[in-house]
Amino acid sequence: xxxxxxxxxxxxxxxxxxxxxxxxxxxxxxxxxxxxxxxxxxxxxxxxxxxxxxxxxxxxxxxxxxxxxxxxxxxxxxxxxxxxxxxxxxxxxxxxxxxxxxxxxxxxxxxxxxxxxxxxxxxxxxxxxxxxxxxxxxxxxxxxxxxxxxxxx
Amino acid sequence: xxxxxxxxxxxxxxxxxxxxxxxxxxxxxxxxxxxxxxxxxxxxxxxxxxxxxxxxxxxxxxxxxxxxxxxxxxxxxxxxxxxxxxxxxxxxxxxxxxxxxxxxxxxxxxxxxxxxxxxxxxxxxxxxxxxxxxxxxxxxxxxxxxxxxxxxxxxxxxxxxxxxxxxxxxxxxxxxxxxxxxxxxxxxxxxxxxxxxxxxxxxxxxxxxxxxxxxxxxxxxxxxxxxxxxxxxxxxxxxxxxxxxxxxxxxxxxxxxxxxxxxxxxxxxxxxxxxxxxxxxxxxxxxxxxxxxxxxxxxxxxxxxxxxxxxxxxxxxxxxxxxxxxxxxxxxxxxxxxxxxxxxxxxxxxxxxxxxxxxxxxxxxxxxxxxxxxxxxxxxxxxxxxxxxxxxxxxxxxxxxxxxxxxxxxxxxxxxxxxxxxxxxxxxxxxxxxxxxxxxxxxxxxxxxxxxxxxxxxxxxxxxxxxxxxxxxxxxxxxxxxxxxxxxxxxxxxxxxxxxxxxxxxxxxxxxxxxxxxxxxxxxxxxxxxxxxxxxxxxxxxxxxxxxxxxxxxxxxxxxxxxxxx
Numbered sequence: 188x189x190x191x192x193x194x195x196x197x198x199x200x201x202x203x204x205x206x207x208x209x210x211x212x213x214x215x216x217x218x219x220x221x222x223x224x225x226x227x228x229x230x231x232x233x234x235x236x237x238x239x240x241x242x243x244x245x246x247x248x249x250x251x252x253x254x255x256x257x258x259x260x261x262x263x264x265x266x267x268x269x270x271x272x273x274x275x276x277x278x279x280x281x282x283x284x285x286x287x288x289x290x291x292x293x294x295x296x297x298x299x300x301x302x303x304x305x306x307x308x309x310x311x312x313x314x315x316x317x318x319x320x321x322x323x324x325x326x327x328x329x330x331x332x333x334x335x336x337x338x339x340x
Numbered sequence: 341x342x343x344x345x346x347x348x349x350x351x352x353x354x355x356x357x358x359x360x361x362x363x364x365x366x367x368x369x370x371x372x373x374x375x376x377x378x379x380x381x382x383x384x385x386x387x388x389x390x391x392x393x394x395x396x397x398x399x400x401x402x403x404x405x406x407x408x409x410x411x412x413x414x415x416x417x418x419x420x421x422x423x424x425x426x427x428x429x430x431x432x433x434x435x436x437x438x439x440x441x442x443x444x445x446x447x448x449x450x451x452x453x454x455x456x457x458x459x460x461x462x463x464x465x466x467x468x469x470x471x472x473x474x475x476x477x478x479x480x481x482x483x484x485x486x487x488x489x490x491x492x493x494x495x496x497x498x499x500x501x502x503x504x505x506x507x508x509x510x511x512x513x514x515x516x517x518x519x520x521x522x523x524x525x526x527x528x529x530x531x532x533x534x535x536x537x538x539x540x541x542x543x544x545x546x547x548x549x550x551x552x553x554x555x556x557x558x559x560x561x562x563x564x565x566x567x568x569x570x571x572x573x574x575x576x577x578x579x580x581x582x583x584x585x586x587x588x589x590x591x592x593x594x595x596x597x598x599x600x601x602x603x604x605x606x607x608x609x610x611x612x613x614x615x616x617x618x619x620x621x622x623x624x625x626x627x628x629x630x631x632x633x634x635x636x637x638x639x640x641x642x643x644x645x646x647x648x649x650x651x652x653x654x655x656x657x658x659x660x661x662x663x664x665x666x667x668x669x670x671x672x673x674x675x676x677x678x679x680x681x682x683x684x685x686x687x688x689x690x691x692x693x694x695x696x697x698x699x700x701x702x703x704x705x706x707x708x709x710x711x712x713x714x715x716x717x718x719x720x721x722x723x724x725x726x727x728x729x730x731x732x733x734x735x736x737x738x739x740x741x742x743x744x745x746x747x748x749x750x751x752x753x754x755x756x757x758x759x760x761x762x763x764x765x766x767x768x769x770x771x772x773x774x775x776x777x778x779x780x781x782x783x784x785x786x787x788x789x790x791x792x793x794x795x796x797x798x799x800x801x802x803x804x805x806x807x808x809x810x811x812x813x814x815x816x817x818x819x820x821x822x823x824x825x826x827x828x829x830x831x832x833x834x835x836x837x838x839x840x841x842x843x844x845x846x847x848x849x850x851x852x853x854x855x856x857x858x859x860x861x862x863x864x865x866x867x868x869x870x871x872x873x874x875x876x877x878x879x880x881x882x883x884x885x886x887x888x889x890x891x892x893x894x895x896x897x898x899x900x901x902x903x904x905x906x
Contacts, residue, residue, distance in 0.1 A: 188700070190699060191697070191699035191700040194692070195637075195696045198637055198693065198696060199636075202640055205640050205643075217650045218651070219651065219653075219654045219669070220650060220655070221655055240565070240566075242570060267655065267658075267660075268569050269654065269660065270569075270660075282654070
């Protein structure tokens with residue numbers, strides 16, 4: 188009994204101080220960390236692959252006019268799986284190291300990308316497959332038939 | 341006994357009642373039987389052929405075949421075989437003979453069957469609600485196909501005042517209400533203890549307050565490759581187990597297999613998860629009995645492996661590693677020395693904790709002979725994981741139904757003959773050490789190659805099925821997938837290990853003192869995933885006001901309405 192208590196005391200003393208001074212000093216996550224995602228509008232080609240794979244459906248694509256595409260990220264619903272960054276053919280979407288995302292204004296968690304698209308007036312499509320646009324159409328990346336399936340469509 | 345022999349025996353015994361057999365491989369068979377002979381067939385499997393009940397899945401097959409399918413899943417552990425007994429019942433007022441009187445382990449599964457699919461288990465000894473709230477309408481069954489995902493039933497007046505029909509207290513006992521906020525893991529569940537003085541005579545349980553409808557999302561909103569991420573969120577601790585189990589099951593239904601390296605990576609992460617889960621549990625167990633040194637030290641020892649997980653997967657928990665067909669990230673060569681170093685350190689420090697704890701007579705006195713679950717009772721209730729291994733039964737899905745890379749490196753199954761809380765502590769501690777041994781072995785043997793299958797079919801045909809169990813730290817998690825159209829399953833059934841273990845609680849705590857209830861429950865490592873009453877205190881004025889059930893219900897409904905309106 189006494190011996191085991193001594194052993195327990197030794198374990199505690201040997202450990203020393205293990206707590207970190209966070210949040211008074213910054214704490215950097217690991218290199219591969221999947222933090223808040225960000226979009227580089229210069230690189231984005233508007234393929235919408237990210238929207239199709241997002242399990243929490245927080246990326247919404249709308250085409251308000253034939254030559255304009257709007258991609259919106261509602262990151263308050265994001266589950267940080269970084270599938271969007273993984274499938275992005277142009278590496279426009281990336282997972283950052285940022286994890287301190289607490290906010291009392293949800294606008295802080297919104298990203299909106301507006302792109303001017305050109306349409307082929309003759310054939311309706313401009314590329315021969317395979318192109319980066321075809322990659323999101325691979326098995327498991329396609330949307331289900333009949334609506335977006337989120338129960339609101 | 342092979343599955344072919346078993347089916348021959350069933351055919352001989354039940355004749356024309358055995359209508360058809362569907363087989364994925366000789367280890368996974370589904371037997372279709374006439375509805376009126378389901379109960380005798382299940383009894384024969386359980387009593388005569390040594391099968392263990394796992395789960396019941398109700399499937400609404402009205403759109404395809406105009407009937408409800410009820411699948412009782414059994415496991416023949418020594419033969420590494422799953423047998424599913426299927427009965428199709430007509431769609432009008434569907435009902436089926438209950439198997440619970442003959443196979444006691446089906447107690448919750450059949451209550452859930454009525455709650456979510458609406459197939460009544462005739463002759464069930466306790467046909468109360470299990471999953472759905474008490475004020476849920478009587479004619480809405482959420483896993484039927486005519487209920488769309490996102491539909492909300494109108495909560496009419498009919499059940500507005502409904503409350504849970506608790507078991508009446510046995511004569512001469514007082515009732516002690518534990519919960520609805522549960523003391524062991526600070527999660528919502530309610531337990532009523534019927535006590536005579538300090539002794540617990542009986543108890544009743546009501547949980548599922550946080551039922552999230554994940555299965556419904558799987559078969560109506562998500563696609564095959566999105567489900568792993570939701571599956572991972574079934575549990576905060578064994579998330580990777582659920583996503584691995586789903587992926588293995590879906591791969592089986594699609595007729596593919598993840599590449600060998602991907603399977604090794606899955607197994608490695610599963611063992612990593614077991615190590616940190618067991619250390620987490622050890623800390624909590626210490627905390628429950630007031631031994632907070634164990635809590636602090638076990639969690640300190642655990643921390644390096646969490647950081648390593650972040651390095652490998654991108655997050656310390658909820659790894660997001662699995663996809664149908666393989667894994668997303670490799671465990672590269674350069675990180676392996678660090679992994680070995682971390683597990684070495686954990687092994688050394690865990691061994692030091694074991695050395696100190698095992699000799700602690702106070703601790704042993706507190707745990708030995710408490711919460712006894714004898715072998716035969718453990719088999720009858722079909723408990724799983726360290727709970728059953730602490731009752732001296734060598735059940736371990738990694739050996740009984742090898743998945744991922746366990747067919748190539750089988751782990752040692754740890755059992756303990758004492759059948760009490762102490763036995764369950766020892767089993768978990770030894771398993772931590774065994775997991776570390778397994779990780780070393782696997783890193784040595786890990787093959788090179790791709791981590792994602794290249795032969796994922798373009799179209800996945802409907803009506804294919806797959807079933808897998810994965811040994812989570814707290815027991816077997818099972819996933820059963822039946823494929824459907826629309827790039828998503830027609831039914832995705834999940835059973836987490838605590839579902840089966842909690843059913844053993846009345847036996848574990850009967851005749852114990854109230855003070856032993858928390859640790860006895862804690863010894864199963866329960867994982868729950870509302871309130872009748874709450875008290876609001878105005879800190880400025882010091883006034884307090886107690887909200888009763890009706891007021892709280894009204895407030896909850898208003899909040900729900902506000903969210904829906906958004």
